[in-house]
Amino acid sequence: MRTKSLLSAATMLVAGLAFASPAMAQEADPKPFDGLYVGGTVGFDAQPNDTRSAILFDRNLDGAFTESVVTATGANAFAPTTAQPGAGFCNGRATSSGKLTGCTNDKDNISYSGRIGFDKQYGHLVFGVVGEFGKSEVRDSVSAFSTTPASYTMTRKIDFNANARLRAGYAFDKTLFYATGGGAYAKTSSSFTTSNTANAFADNGSKHDAWGFVAGGGIEQKLGRHFSIGLEYLYNQYNDDDYRVRVTRGTGPATNPFVLAPNTTGTDFRRNDPKFRWSTVRATANFRF
Structure with missing residues (x-):
């Protein structure tokens, strides 16, 4: 997994920074990590x-999201068939109307704070x-593919995020090893795209508040x-489950699966994975007063 590779790389870099740092002549300072500091990170x-990511459906609009979308013949509209083997779900962004021919991975990217x-x-x-x-540039998508065929993609990203953490560590002269963790907040931005041009779609607003936590550790030299520099690993997790999309009839027929009787008002969509999470490896720089 990408996260395990990231952790392995971080471990090697931390070890290198700890044991390869040369001794430097500087003023004696009995408490080098005492006091106020400001700084920044880039990582x-x-x-x-998320191999099990999918889109869930609420056909009777009771908020439960436990129903399947079925056709007039009773078949699951999002289950692969011999005629449409590309139906189903993928943990990424749709690039065509079939899972087998077009689904990109989630977008990893830089962050800064x-x-x-x-x-x-x-x-x-x-x-x-x-x-x-700060801000993370990651994007997280999930797509559904119907037997129509058509694609439906829900994407979320971070507008900005903030956290307040405790940290505790052990200092060897001018080198500090520490663990850290605390609460976190993010303003998320969600969007929906589809290749279905018959139905009408509306969401409940693209901006949402997400609360969670961050935890990890690092080294500061x-x-x-x-002045100090360092390397830090953080695991980030936010609960982001407020985004909804409602599909109504539009110009589609009355036999359209999303408005099929007896529930003719429409169908709500949501993701099955409310946790928006990622791992960060970043360089730090601090100025201590």
Whole structure:
């Protein structure tokens, strides 16, 4: 998995930074990780392979999302058939009307943030708090393919995210190893696209609030009394389950599966994976006052 590869690379880089840093002549500082600091990060975010991602349907609009969309003959409109083997779901963005011919993977990308924090050092032990505000460029999509054939894609991305974390570590002279974790908030932006031109589609708004947590660890290396660099890994997870899309008849016939009697009002869509998650490996730079 991409996340495991990311963790392996991070482990090697952290070890290299810890043991390859040369001793540098600098002023004696009995508490190099004590006090207020500001800084920034830049890194790469990788999402897990959500192989079970799918779109769920609420045919009777009771909010349960447990129904199947069926045709007038009673067949599941999103199950593969001999005639339409490309029906079904994929954990990515549709590029054609069939799963077998067009589905791209989720988009991994860079992230960046600013931070402010405060540490208190007691001998080798360091305890602190840090707050961050930034943005991840990851995009997460899921697609459904009907036997029509047609594609339906739900995509989400991050407008901005912030977190407030505790951290605790052990300092070896000018090198600090630490663990960190805390609560997080993200403003997400969702969208829906389809190749179905017969029905009409409307969503409940593209912007939503997502709450979650971040956790991880890292290494920080002082390069002087006021400046330090580091390497950090964070696991990010947000609960993002508010986005809905409703499909109504539009110009389609009364036998259209989405408005088939007795539930003729329409059908609601939502994702089956409310957790928006990714792993981050990033470089850090801090200025300590």
